[in-house]
Amino acid sequence: MSNNVEQQIKEAIERMRGFIQQDGGDIRYVKFEEGIVYVEMLGACQGCAALDTTLKDGVESILVEEIPGVIAVEQI
Template sequence: MDKKIEEIINVISKIRPYIQRDGGDVEFSRFEDGIVYVKMLGACVGCLAIDDTIKFGLEAMLQDEIDGIKEVVVVEE
């Protein structure tokens, strides 16, 4: 499951290039109990729009592609 999630985030995601264009990035951290944990990097750290980007972008896409994804949560490590 981890490999499929990473592939979607790193290769298939149409959202990641927009995040990178604005000086940020998203990195897969782990998957537990239906929750995908990601780490935000660069300009995304502290950005007020990140919640919408995650919920309406990355989370929606992952839920469309993989059964069993409940939500995407941003972690600070």
């Protein structure tokens, strides 16, 4: 894995954190393996009915669009 790709992922997640934190949640980068970014959702995100939408329509769509090599986002 390229450290550059991992750094790009971390920077993109950091930009998204403010929006997630506005609703009482948070997101933490865990790892990047075989094109998949693994994150941990914290705070109000845990058990939230909109979690799948936040992950797939929000976080995943941004990371896939912005960072070559990212194909999906999964929650740990």
